[in-house]
Amino acid sequence: MKKIRDFITSPAATLTAFVLAVALLLFSSVGGARAALAYYSETYRTQVQMQDIGVTLVENGANVSWRDYDTNDRDGSWDENIGPLLSKMLKKDEKLKVGARYPEELAVHNSGTIGQYVRVSIYKYWLDAEGNKMRDLSPDLIDLHLTNIGGGGWLEDEEASTPERTVLYYSRLLASDETSPLFADSIAIDGMVASKVTQTSETKDGFTTITTNYDYNGVQFCLEAKVDAVQDHNAQDAIWSAWGRRVRVNDNGVLRLVASE
Amino acid sequence: MRKKNILLAAAAVSLALSTGIGSAWAYFTTYTQARGGYPIELGDRTTVEEEFSDWTKHVVITSSPDSQPVYVRVRAISGSVYNLVYSGSGKWTPGADGYYYYSDIVTGGMSTDALDVRIENVPDDVDDPASFNVVIVYETTPVRYHEDGTPYADWEADLWTGQWKEGK
Numbered sequence: 001m002k003k004i005r006d007f008i009t010s011p012a013a014t015l016t017a018f019v020l021a022v023a024l025l026l027f028s029s030v031g032g033a034r035a036a037l038a039y040y041s042e043t044y045r046t047q048v049q050m051q052d053i054g055v056t057l058v059e060n061g062a063n064v065s066w067r068d069y070d071t072n073d074r075d076g077s078w079d080e081n082i083g084p085l086l087s088k089m090l091k092k093d094e095k096l097k098v099g100a101r102y103p104e105e106l107a108v109h110n111s112g113t114i115g116q117y118v119r120v121s122i123y124k125y126w127l128d129a130e131g132n133k134m135r136d137l138s139p140d141l142i143d144l145h146l147t148n149i150g151g152g153g154w155l156e157d158e159e160a161s162t163p164e165r166t167v168l169y170y171s172r173l174l175a176s177d178e179t180s181p182l183f184a185d186s187i188a189i190d191g192m193v194a195s196k197v198t199q200t201s202e203t204k205d206g207f208t209t210i211t212t213n214y215d216y217n218g219v220q221f222c223l224e225a226k227v228d229a230v231q232d233h234n235a236q237d238a239i240w241s242a243w244g245r246r247v248r249v250n251d252n253g254v255l256r257l258v259a260s261e
Numbered sequence: 262m263r264k265k266n267i268l269l270a271a272a273a274v275s276l277a278l279s280t281g282i283g284s285a286w287a288y289f290t291t292y293t294q295a296r297g298g299y300p301i302e303l304g305d306r307t308t309v310e311e312e313f314s315d316w317t318k319h320v321v322i323t324s325s326p327d328s329q330p331v332y333v334r335v336r337a338i339s340g341s342v343y344n345l346v347y348s349g350s351g352k353w354t355p356g357a358d359g360y361y362y363y364s365d366i367v368t369g370g371m372s373t374d375a376l377d378v379r380i381e382n383v384p385d386d387v388d389d390p391a392s393f394n395v396v397i398v399y400e401t402t403p404v405r406y407h408e409d410g411t412p413y414a415d416w417e418a419d420l421w422t423g424q425w426k427e428g429k
Contacts, residue, residue: 053289065295078291085297096299099406114289127298194303194403197420212420214303224296231289238288 054112055229058179059085060105065227068111085223089187099191104144106184108227110174115232117239117255118174119157120183122166123224126216134219139164141190142221148181157245157257169245173232173253189221305331307367307401317379320397322363326370331401332414333367334360337378339395344381350374366404366412 054068064083089102108118124142126134140163148154153172160167170180193216201210230238235249246258305328312319322333336359337345347355352364353376363373380395404412 053291055291055293057293057295059295065293067291067293069291080293082293083295085295086299087297089297090299095302097406097410097412098301098303099408100410101408112291116289123296188408189301191405192421193301194405195418195421197422199420199422216301217303218300220298220300222296222298224294226292226294228292229290234288238290242288242290 052113053116053229053231054079054110055116055118055227056109056111057225057227058107058109060088060103063109063111066109066111085225086187096189098189098194101143101145101186101188104184104187104223105182106225107180107182108170108174108229109179110176110229112229113176115173115175116229117170117232117235117249118180118227118229119167119169119243119245121226121228122168122184123164123222123226124166125164125222125224127220127222129218129220137216137219141193141216142223143188143190144184144223145186145188146183147185148183152181154181154183155255155257159257159260160245169247169255169257171255174229187223302329303403305329305369305401305403307331307333307399309397309399311397315379316381316383317377318395318397320376320378320399321372321374322367322399322401323372324367324369324401328369330366330368330404330412332404332416333363333373333399333401334416335363335376335397335399336360337395337397339380342382343395345395346379346381347376348379349376360400367401 052069054066056066056068057064063081064085066079066081068079070077070079086104089104090096106120108120110116110118122144124139124144126137126139126142128134146154146156146166146168149156149168153170155169155171157167157169168183170183174180194214196215197212198215199210199212201208203209228243230242232253235255236247239245239247239255246260247255248258249255306325307328308323308325310321310323318337320335320337322335324331334356335353337347339345347353347361349361352374353361354364356362361376363376365373367373378395378397400416402414402416402418405415405418406412
């Protein structure tokens with residue numbers, strides 16, 4: 001008994017106990033730190049997935065334009081690209097064949113991490129050589145063939161559509177990384193553009209000269225598509241707030257347009 | 262002093278609540294867009310060249326460099342006294358309407374092969390070829406395309422000077 005008491009009171013025992021205490025303290029701290037790190041990392045990742053929204057316009061299977069909340073940069077910036085439409089419609093030095101139909105497959109891809117509802121506004125118009133819009137030429141001669149309207153999932157908002165603008169809503173929830181059905185599949189310029197002329201006549205020295213000019217010569221047709229996306233949560237109010245359009249979303253997530261009163 | 266404290270507290274609570282309302286109204290939205298197009302080139306200008314030798318007219322139609330592609334047809338008109346015989350490359354084929362149709366599309370800057378129109382039954386005592394009134398008539402029509410891209414000629418196409426209706 002005396003030996004045990006002598007050992008406990010000896011400097012060696014005190015030193016051993018001190019070293020042991022320090023070791024235990026260090027191990028317990030490391031464990032806590034690791035637990036805290038794992039816990040915060042998981043929470044952080046969850047928040048990112050809940051907040052990312054992004055949408056991409058797809059043309060003939062290729063991403064053309066997109067605007068995605070930047071996952072890698074949390075300062076509120078966006079990964080954004082605005083590409084041209086129809087850039088591969090003609091080969092180099094190839095001229096447009098009036099009347100011929102060209103593939104133009106358009107769809108929307110959800111490039112965010114949350115479900116969303118989308119709509120597309122399609123604009124068709126003519127530009128003069130200076131890039132000014134020519135309102136006296138018919139947008140109907142730019143024949144973008146729409147597809148999957150109605151039963152295919154896309155709804156045309158006839159209240160918002162005009163000869164120049166067509167507004168389509170995708171009636172179903174577009175899940176993350178999902179691509180919608182096509183809303184257009186081809187484009188052609190109506191052959192009528194080669195028949196529309198303006199004639200002027202001038203009589204001089206007894207001779208009458210009639211000059212015929214093609215109204216559409218030198219003008220440029222323009223196709224524009226704008227895609228809007230809004231979060232799926234509380235979609236009815238979100239769409240009303242963001243787009244000013246009354247819709248109903250049923251329990252299955254199917255959207256329908258509500259006629260204005 | 263006490264009233265003042267109550268007002269300050271109420272203002273603080275209102276501010277805190279309004280912050281919450283603001284976040285409830287903020288919805289996640291995004292958008293993107295793209296556009297593109299091409300110019301339309303219409304109109305054509307063609308000229309006819311005629312050479313006369315050995316009682317034969319050699320006819321060539323040439324398209325200006327900035328012209329859109331066209332189809333060409335040609336015929337010759339004379340009095341019934343003289344018989345006209347056509348010949349040329351295999352690209353000229355007769356139509357039921359008396360025209361000879363050139364099978365190839367004539368693009369800007371290109372020319373047709375020569376179409377030879379020989380005048381027969383010429384009297385031996387005629388010395389002045391200019392006294393023969395053989396007129397060459399040619400027409401062009403812009404190349405049109407079916408939806409599958411196949412080109413065709415529409416010789417009956419009318420030019421239209423009216424106004425669009427219902428957007429057209």
